[in-house]
Amino acid sequence: MATEAKPAAPTEDPVKLAEFEARCDRGETIEPKDWMPEKYRRQLTRMMSQHAHSEVVGMLPEGNWITRAPNLRRKMCLIAKVQDEGGHGLYIYCGTETLGTDRAELIDQYLYGTAKYSSIFNYPTLTWADIGVIGWLVDGAAIVNQTMLAHASYGPYARAMIRICKEENFHKRQGYELCATLARGTPAQKAMVQDAVNRWWWPSLMMFGPHDTNSPHSADLLRWKVKQKSNDDLRQRFVNLTVPQAQAIGLTLPDPDLKLDQATGDWKFGEIDWSEFNAVIAGNGPMNRERIAARRKAHEEGAWVREAAAAYAAKHQPAAGQAA
Amino acid sequence: MSTPLFEYLLRLGDDRLILGHRNAEWCGHGPILEEDIAVANVALDQTGEAQLLLNLAGQIEGQGRDADQLAYWRDETQFRNLQMLELPRGDFGFTMVRQFLFSAHAHFVLEHLASCPHDDLAGIAAKALKENRYHLRHSSEWVVRLGDGTDESHRRIQAALDELWPWTVELFYEDAVDAALKAEQIAPDQAAIKPKWEAMVTEVLTRATVQPPKGPMRMVGGRKGRHTEHLGHLLAEMQIVARSHPGASW
Ligand SMILES: [Fe+2]
Numbered sequence: 146m147a148t149e150a151k152p153a154a155p156t157e158d159p160v161k162l163a164e165f166e167a168r169c170d171r172g173e174t175i176e177p178k179d180w181m182p183e184k185y186r187r188q189l190t191r192m193m194s195q196h197a198h199s200e201v202v203g204m205l206p207e208g209n210w211i212t213r214a215p216n217l218r219r220k221m222c223l224i225a226k227v228q229d230e231g232g233h234g235l236y237i238y239c240g241t242e243t244l245g246t247d248r249a250e251l252i253d254q255y256l257y258g259t260a261k262y263s264s265i266f267n268y269p270t271l272t273w274a275d276i277g278v279i280g281w282l283v284d285g286a287a288i289v290n291q292t293m294l295a296h297a298s299y300g301p302y303a304r305a306m307i308r309i310c311k312e313e314n315f316h317k318r319q320g321y322e323l324c325a326t327l328a329r330g331t332p333a334q335k336a337m338v339q340d341a342v343n344r345w346w347w348p349s350l351m352m353f354g355p356h357d358t359n360s361p362h363s364a365d366l367l368r369w370k371v372k373q374k375s376n377d378d379l380r381q382r383f384v385n386l387t388v389p390q391a392q393a394i395g396l397t398l399p400d401p402d403l404k405l406d407q408a409t410g411d412w413k414f415g416e417i418d419w420s421e422f423n424a425v426i427a428g429n430g431p432m433n434r435e436r437i438a439a440r441r442k443a444h445e446e447g448a449w450v451r452e453a454a455a456a457y458a459a460k461h462q463p464a465a466g467q468a469a
Numbered sequence: 470m471s472t473p474l475f476e477y478l479l480r481l482g483d484d485r486l487i488l489g490h491r492n493a494e495w496c497g498h499g500p501i502l503e504e505d506i507a508v509a510n511v512a513l514d515q516t517g518e519a520q521l522l523l524n525l526a527g528q529i530e531g532q533g534r535d536a537d538q539l540a541y542w543r544d545e546t547q548f549r550n551l552q553m554l555e556l557p558r559g560d561f562g563f564t565m566v567r568q569f570l571f572s573a574h575a576h577f578v579l580e581h582l583a584s585c586p587h588d589d590l591a592g593i594a595a596k597a598l599k600e601n602r603y604h605l606r607h608s609s610e611w612v613v614r615l616g617d618g619t620d621e622s623h624r625r626i627q628a629a630l631d632e633l634w635p636w637t638v639e640l641f642y643e644d645a646v647d648a649a650l651k652a653e654q655i656a657p658d659q660a661a662i663k664p665k666w667e668a669m670v671t672e673v674l675t676r677a678t679v680q681p682p683k684g685p686m687r688m689v690g691g692r693k694g695r696h697t698e699h700l701g702h703l704l705a706e707m708q709i710v711a712r713s714h715p716g717a718s719w
Pocket residue numbers: 200229230233309313
């Protein structure tokens with residue numbers, strides 16, 4: 146995240162800035178036409194577009210199993226899920242555009258620039274069980290984060306989160322049910338789902354980002370009520386929710402330090418391997434290159450389609466209703 | 470022991486299973502996000518239709534096989550889909566031209582089946598007819614837009630049409646299975662559908678400024694289980710997980 150280009154901080158009108166911050170404090174919603182400090186606009190554009198890219202890149206690891214889904218019901222559920230993620234991407238791109246940067250430029254920033262997407266999607270999906278575990282853990286972690294963002298100060302983002310959370314909840318339930326089915330299945334199925342949990346558990350915890358003390362953008366985002374809770378608080382909430390779910394279906398989580406703190410009711414967990422997190426963020430995770438390569442390929446191979454649609458629309462201006 | 474109706478339902482079901490599979494391959498790889506979503510929608514409809522048709526086939530057969538068993542545990546020579554539908558997805562233009570040629574034909578077939586005397590089949594056909602209207606509109610709009618877009622898109626749509634056209638002969642294939650079901654007013658008469666299909670296709674291709682090639686048609690055999698080399702690979706991928714775990718539930 147530190148690699149992002151940082152234009153000099155603009156000097157804001159102090160009166161307007163104070164008024165804006167007072168609005169945030171009162172819990173008011175900021176709308177696209179309202180005055181906002183440039184830094185707020187930039188931070189939100191970064192955060193929302195990163196979220197949109199994540200939805201789209203997230204289509205790849207799960208899409209990897211559509212053609213191998215083991216029955217027709219699961220195949221349809223998976224197609225529908227991946228399709229939902231595309232819809233989330235589209236919806237959040239539209240929300241981001243209200244801040245003044247258009248989708249084509251945002252997409253350019255992650256395909257060819259330094260914009261990020263969630264590190265979780267840089268891990269490979271190796272077995273069918275990964276589809277269940279992603280729904281359960283990855284969508285589950287996303288829900289914890291997005292439930293908070295549904296109260297974000299920026300109206301279009303908050304509204305997108307409310308709508309998206311409903312679908313993420315459905316994905317999570319479906320993923321958990323898939324895991325439960327495998328966990329009570331044949332020995333091979335049970336081994337497959339346990340192995341998938343072992344691989345996805347720590348990367349899921351990393352989804353909440355660095356410790357708050359190391360999170361470069363956290364202070365601003367908290368002050369402006371974009372975020373309402375810290376990374377560590379959200380991570381703890383996710384662990385507390387997930388441990389009993391794992392127990393209920395007879396799966397273990399790969400952390401010998403996991404134990405219930407009777408005083409707080411929190412499940413204490415071991416230290417995250419931040420060197421792994423940093424390596425993935427820096428572009429050196431197991432699948433970073435493949436994910437970006439696949440997205441670039443789709444984008445570049447689709448260029449002729451987009452150009453043709455534009456050319457056709459231009460030719461048939463009067464009958465504008467026919468265009469895409 | 471297979472009855473004409475069982476065979477006929479396999480043909481209808483396999484068409485949708487295999488084309489839906491090919492369309493689903495676009496998920497995450499489309500030219501614009503809107504199309505990832507739209508093509509996935511089509512794939513979902515088709516897979517759902519396949520499930521209904523194959524379940525009905527299993528019921529008619531009466532040996533306890535359901536759609537999953539038929540989809541995942543038959544070998545390639547037991548599949549009855551049109552060969553055109555198993556060809557690799559190609560570029561986006563190829564996918565749209567194929568969808569259009571198929572959906573235009575499916576429209577007339579489903580229209581007939583939706584009012585046939587077999588209630589279960591008629592019900593599925595009515596649902597599929599509605600879904601197919603969207604597939605037909607979506608694909609024909611893209612064929613026109615791309616055919617009449619840029620020089621490159623025009624060239625690609627013409628190339629896709631040149632490649633696909635010779636396979637379309639199979640859309641109108643009929644044998645004893647059709648004859649038996651025509652006698653019961655279930656299956657439509659392909660000879661009657663052909664001019665309607667041609668009129669619909671010509672109208673769209675004219676707007677798209679492309680033309681069907683003049684050359685000979687292909688030798689085809691999908692309805693009898695004679696396929697291209699592509700189907701085996703498609704099924705190897707589709708069936709791998711299910712067949713690696715016999716008896717497992719998912
Ligand atoms: Fe999502």
